[in-house]
Amino acid sequence: MAPEPALRLRGITKRYGTVVACDGVDLTLERGEIHGLLGENGAGKSTLMRILLGLETQDSGAIDRDGRTVTIAGPRQAAALGISMVHQHFSLVDPLTVWENVELGRSGPVRRAAARAGVLAAAERYGLAIDPDARVGTLSAGQRQRVELLKCLRRDPAVLILDEPTSVLTQAESAELFTVLRRVVAAEHRAVVLISHKLAEITTVTDRVTVMRAGRVVLRRDTAATTEAELAREMVGREVTLGAAVGVLPRAGAGAAPAASAEAALRLRGLTARPGLDDLNLTVRAGEIVGLYGAEGNGQKSLGDILSGLTVPDAGTVEVAGAPVDLRRAGALSAAGLGIVPEDRHHAGVVLDLSVAQNLVMTRLGDVSGRVFVDRRRLRRRARALADEYGITAASLDTPLRHLSGLGCWSPPSPPAASTWAPSRTCTHACAAARTTAWPCC
């Protein structure tokens, strides 16, 4: 008889009100293989994993761990059952050091020297170089991912779940991560779940793949027996061009985009700020998209902060449509017509406790208010118009943004003169082609 799978999910169903997040999902995770879980935002992947971690309880269905049916009441119990997850939004504590964070996932007395040595040994074994004494808050996204992974692996999990692990990583870092995962699977015989919507990753890294759509499993295959085209079709639910599905967007300007004009919409002169910005000059003309390329930590964050009005640069000026902007005044950039989609939208882009409608009009309150009062009717009308224009799907515009699942945490500014976008956390290019979900989100 074949050994029992590390984890078997049978008929997992979870409803939120009328929305069925998971609909009779069966999933079998074998030891020693990487299992790809593919699906668009809102397909039910995250809900399924939250159930596995005990953050949610399924309405019906059962979970078998090594053949024994278990109930998972919370993260602590999930850990005791050997289920560990590398989170999409990190579960690290910034002010603590690396070794303290890794130690958090363990038990027994804290012995500093032993804990540090343990981190170093694990880092060595998996090839994840890290300084155990560094404060996590000072690390780059890639380094934080390493810490997160080390923290999980130090718990010696039988089942390791990675939720969109590469959304914050560079190509090289992603490659490194997958090398580590291979080692974890081959040498240590763990079961790994890789949640992703990047088809290239799924096809190159995984052994088997499960595709989810609208809460259901729509495809289950050995990865070798499938193609990116088939996966893309199953994920979206109809034929899509492969280019769009694997994340190659149609060439800018190929359509009816207006030609770039001679006029500079945004001009940065001699922008200098800590950390990383040294005399940056940049011109963006109306009608063109300018990409800034570089590994993380080379001033992108400083630039984003300046253009968001969060920091005032040490030197340099910002001109929007030819007019210099007083960077010390709050809202000056927005008033001048600069829209910004911040890198980390949960922290900087939206107010999660305000409603969808309030978030939509937030950047241009002047449009919906008089001198003193906000005109609620105008606010709703404006929000409705924006929601329709950008295809934002929410049960109600009065829903607090916090309650939106994954979708649409993206506050479209009023048509801006120029807009910047840090795309490292955007996702679901397939849905940009399919238009089933509104805007890419974290």
Next chain:
Amino acid sequence: MSAVAVDLETILSSGIRLAAPLAFAACGEYIAERAGTLNVSVEAMMLSAAFGSIAVADLTGSATAGLLAGVLLGVLVGAAHGALSHRWQVNTFVVGLVLNALVLGLTSYLITVGDPGRHQVAQLSVPGLRDLPVLGAPLFVERWPVYLLIALVPLAWWLVERSRWGLELRAVGENPEAADMTGIRVNLRRRQALLWCGALAGLGGAHLAVGEVGSFNQNMTAGRGYLVIAAVIFGGWRLGRTLAGCALFGLADALRLALPALGHTVNSQLLISAPYLLALLAMLMFTTRQRRPGALAQPFGRAP
């Protein structure tokens, strides 16, 4: 000894006596705030313990029993605060202020019902050292509970900075969501921190009554709990600096008491407000927001 040295010794003595109750409570408040719970009810803990210690001392005839009763009453207030704000999710400020008002009212009433006599724990002086000039009397002739600080301060520090419990506590105070994901019971840790805070603040309040003063009067703590909160903020949530803040407030208080005796005439009502003014000034000058626990005073519940 010169007159200046005598004055200095007097001020230093009373400064340390006034700072000691603050120091006990500050150790507790430091633990609580590192867990992310801004414990406003530290005033209630101190005041109920001050009353309880005198009452129990009167009943049993033992000041030490009174001291223990004070600790228990502090724990009781801590348990109430913890259950209300970290089990039933009532706003922590509201809970704190209501508890403070409740205890003030209750003790003011109860002290008029019974009429406890004077009770004070024994004085302990360290032979040899007590004869040192200037510092000898202030540091080495004290009511004995003061010497508990020698053990309790390192204990509080070790608990927070070195134990696993403290590591989890700090994680809870900085980022409760991450702690929860890791499998730490956030609200349980916060309730436990409040119990520690209650015990230590209770000891502080009891020490004020049966240690330093020997009796209880209405609103005896007179806002000392708030000074303790100020000290923790002033100390940037680090124990050493927090205790330095307590010493500073204690000395300011001592100066207020000593000035008239030294022949300076200052409006006494104005002087009473001096430590609080000083607390404001000190916080204005030395507070750094950087060290503030990331989730201080933010309730935790799992997102739906």
